[in-house]
Amino acid sequence: MIIKILFTVIFLAVMIGVGLYTRKQASSVEGFVLGGRAVGPWLTAFAFGTSYFSAVVFVGYAGQFGWKYGLSSAWIGIGNAVIGSLLAWLILGRRTKLMTQHIESRTMPDFFGTRFNDQGLRVAASIIAFVFLIPYTAGVYSGISRLFEMGFSIPYEYCVVIMSILTAVYVILGGYKATAMNDFIQGIIMLFGIVAVIVAVLNVQGGLVAAVDKLAAMPSDADPTVNGGFATLFGPDPWGLLGVVILTSLGTMGLPQMVGKFYSITDESAIKRGTVISTVFAFIVAGGCYFLGGFGRLFGTPPMLPNGKLAFDSIVPSMLVTLPDILIALVVLLVLSASMSTLASLVLTSSSTMTLDLIYRDKKALPGEVEDGEINDIVSEKVERRKVIVMRVLIMFFIAISLLIALNPPTFIAQLMGISWGALAGAFLAPFMLGLYSRRITTMSVWACFVWGVGLTVVNMLAGNPINPINCGAIAMVGGFPVVWLVSLFTHQMSKARVDAIFECYKKH
Numbered sequence: 001m002i003i004k005i006l007f008t009v010i011f012l013a014v015m016i017g018v019g020l021y022t023r024k025q026a027s028s029v030e031g032f033v034l035g036g037r038a039v040g041p042w043l044t045a046f047a048f049g050t051s052y053f054s055a056v057v058f059v060g061y062a063g064q065f066g067w068k069y070g071l072s073s074a075w076i077g078i079g080n081a082v083i084g085s086l087l088a089w090l091i092l093g094r095r096t097k098l099m100t101q102h103i104e105s106r107t108m109p110d111f112f113g114t115r116f117n118d119q120g121l122r123v124a125a126s127i128i129a130f131v132f133l134i135p136y137t138a139g140v141y142s143g144i145s146r147l148f149e150m151g152f153s154i155p156y157e158y159c160v161v162i163m164s165i166l167t168a169v170y171v172i173l174g175g176y177k178a179t180a181m182n183d184f185i186q187g188i189i190m191l192f193g194i195v196a197v198i199v200a201v202l203n204v205q206g207g208l209v210a211a212v213d214k215l216a217a218m219p220s221d222a223d224p225t226v227n228g229g230f231a232t233l234f235g236p237d238p239w240g241l242l243g244v245v246i247l248t249s250l251g252t253m254g255l256p257q258m259v260g261k262f263y264s265i266t267d268e269s270a271i272k273r274g275t276v277i278s279t280v281f282a283f284i285v286a287g288g289c290y291f292l293g294g295f296g297r298l299f300g301t302p303p304m305l306p307n308g309k310l311a312f313d314s315i316v317p318s319m320l321v322t323l324p325d326i327l328i329a330l331v332v333l334l335v336l337s338a339s340m341s342t343l344a345s346l347v348l349t350s351s352s353t354m355t356l357d358l359i360y361r362d363k364k365a366l367p368g369e370v371e372d373g374e375i376n377d378i379v380s381e382k383v384e385r386r387k388v389i390v391m392r393v394l395i396m397f398f399i400a401i402s403l404l405i406a407l408n409p410p411t412f413i414a415q416l417m418g419i420s421w422g423a424l425a426g427a428f429l430a431p432f433m434l435g436l437y438s439r440r441i442t443t444m445s446v447w448a449c450f451v452w453g454v455g456l457t458v459v460n461m462l463a464g465n466p467i468n469p470i471n472c473g474a475i476a477m478v479g480g481f482p483v484v485w486l487v488s489l490f491t492h493q494m495s496k497a498r499v500d501a502i503f504e505c506y507k508k509h
Helices: 002-021 029-037 041-052 055-102 108-115 119-152 156-204 208-216 238-254 256-264 268-293 312-320 325-359 381-407 413-437 443-462 469-490 496-506
Strands: none
Touching: 002 156, 002 325, 029 156, 029 325, 029 381, 041 055, 041 156, 041 256, 041 268, 041 325, 055 108, 055 208, 055 238, 055 256, 055 268, 055 312, 055 325, 055 413, 055 496, 108 119, 108 256, 108 325, 108 413, 119 256, 119 325, 119 381, 119 413, 119 443, 156 268, 156 312, 156 325, 156 381, 238 256, 238 413, 238 469, 256 325, 256 413, 268 312, 312 325, 325 381, 413 443, 413 469, 443 469
16 A cells, blocks of 8 residues: 555656646646647657546446457557547648648637637537536546545545546646646556556466457357357457447547647647657557456456446456556556546646637637738737636636536446547537538538537437447547538538638648
């Protein structure tokens, strides 16, 4: 216990220290939200990866999908690396950096409002982001607290409260730069931690070959007379597995807290290096998490919840409880690292969106364009400071709401994430990606996609989830592309002069 407490105290002291170190760079909106748009490739790549993978993945998804799909759940990690990291950087990295800097966009809702010349889109997107980031944040709190409960025997409620306070402190102090620097430290811990944990867990089962043999001898849930499904290449349910791969991989391209990382990176050469770093990180961390979860059945059946369903969120903690104290301390740091980075990214995204896109909604002109008779002015330093103060207050507000949900979570961690990612990426993914590439995307098509993504998720949830939230989220994301394309064919095109002014940024590079 002394080892676990010592490791954790040192870790938390470093996090707070980084917040204090970077606080001077968080005095302006640009510094607080985007780190001055001068964050290098290593910090950005690790910020992307650590925001991507949290306790939701390590505890919730790895446990639940490892139980359902066995070793084939490792495909989820591979999909996260190839689609969620590599393709996300290749498709969005350069174009997001150039266009958002050109139109002076600081948030995803701000992008929609300026790119499609409709401040109503900006308001709607900010409300969607704020509302649906809350269940995701609650899921992260829940996951990290279950690991702390296992490692320190501290009641779940205390864990949730402590984590929320610590996250608020270093984000409020240092903003995005503190988050990015801490993400780098946390990412290093995650890389070493996941490798060490996999080796230790497999040794408990007699090594890799023995563990796979034991898994192959287990009967299928669907047909108890058939063995081996959990040790096959595509597992017992390939189509269900595909839905999870789509949700967890494609979704990153439509989440404001992920896409925002491309706003702040320094230049195009940094994007190229960041692409490689982020992809390798995802292969090790995500691939390792799901590979580990695939052996969950070897550690016994999880307890039953009052509703008669298995407590999937307890699977990974039960795999780790027999490890030596030094490794449990490492696991706690691993999950703490993954989760605090994600929480920091979520609360910063939510507070900046509410502040810049709802409370202070500055109407900007494009470079070289006159709007309402005035050239776009530089906001006074006094107003900038006021905006940063409001963002800090909203960080506390957002954490408080998420905390209330986490103290009484309505469903499994995986389902909380499915609802959040389904609505956000279902609404934002298609119009954001297509808006970077195509001049023919109309304002009405963006509205239609917002209604599609949020509507499908909410209706499914209110109807008692007739479609599994995971599959519903995947349908919302993929379905957004035909929605945007079809509506754009039949609705009014934007002014050619304005669209040309927006896409001018790509001609310069």
